[in-house]
Amino acid sequence: MNTPVGKYGAIRPFDILWRAVKDIVEQYDVVIVDCPPNLGKITQNGLRMSQGFIIPTIPDILSTYGIPQIVKRVRDFAEEIAEPIEPLGIVIQKYQANSNVHGNMIKQLKQNHDAEPRNWPPVFETRIPQANQIAAAGEHANHSTLKQKWGSGRLYESFSNLTKEILAKLGA
Template sequence: MTHVVSFINLKGGVAKTTTLVQLAETLAFIKGKRVLVLDLDPQTNATIALMGETRWEAADEAGQTVAQLFLDQIHDTHIFDVTRAIVRGVSNLNRITIPQGMELGPEVTYPRIDLLPSSIRLIEAQDRMADISTRSHYTVSPMTVIHRALEQRFSAYDYVLIDCPPNLGYITQNGLEVSDFYLVPTIPDKLSTYGIPQIVKTISGLQRARNLKIRCMGVLVTKYQTISGIHKRGLEDLPALLERAFEGSGQAPAPLFEVRMPQANATAEAMDFDRSPTNFRDKYGRGKSGSFSNLYELPMLLADEFIHRLDESGDQGEAEDQSAVIPAS
């Protein structure tokens, strides 16, 4: 079963992309899962972290990025080719030999993270998205471009992780349209959490208006500093903020992830594609973080909790479906 999760926060600099890349690499190289990263953020940070600038520039020049998918709809061109655009075998961890005995499953082949890269030209597309409806004589919605072009491809993966831009415009809505869940990474301070109620309100409205299946998976604390009084107070205030944000949404307040991702230089350095890590532990750091003796343990714990939450949501959904069945009299 494929799980599609959008990562979103209206504030930049909260480690949204860093968290997504960490999780993608852990799911692929530690858990042996098939992962697709869909980069919808014009900053292209996930793209550069996973495939490097040289490879990305070639893809962008050839029109084989997600930006071209939208621009084709806007200009009535046919440059984008999804088969060419999806880059297979990204991440500098692909230079590392897969450990013997890892159970990959019969469908999994060597490159286990694929990427649909982004482009700064998404900014141009974002400004012209409304033109899609008029140019197509209202047969194509500007919110369903990703759905129409890519959703059938998702079944080849265990997880599709979508890096959304820090706004709630049409590009972000395309990601939400195809997602089962959204996840909010945030620093526990007022500026970073300020937009959470707006995210919840907008997505709840879209869910009702367009009959979407998307739900909030949770809020993940990032760049946490145990010695920061601001972070400690922010963490204490988060449950009440989420209670208010979800009030009237028709959904239970999003839970906080138990794992907290710390502020660490090793995490930032891990996003440098040109580094040559010798293994996963080397890439994500052997330094101490709080009660953890090694930083590399944290992405693993995050992946464990991420998978557990998805499994729980599946069990809950099945129970709800069964309770909705009226027994025959």
């Protein structure tokens, strides 16, 4: 029999974050965990403590090509840990309304979902536009809210609408 090892008694490396924060996380209705765009140990730790996941993508062929593989790998991981992790949807980011490529790819993503909902999550209606402020979001600054960081214009409204859409999908 394996004995728990490490600071948090985790035998499996993807249980470390969950064991460290589960008492805190269980106090909230919704917690968003931002993970790198891969399925390495950091992302596995984020998924381990999740009931659902969102796939952000730029609406072009190269950025969307791997979506079915991501869905399958997360499904396999969920089976391994014996916990459901549902694909909530695809968030279109770096959207350019004047781009025919973007418009055509969004139509294609919706058609893919209609044809193969198991492999292609639905597409959220909210689009996050291309903006330098978003690229700079990782900079450390004294902003406690999105509205303080980006003002009350288009970016704030996009994130606010996406939040409402996600909460509605979760039944909150």
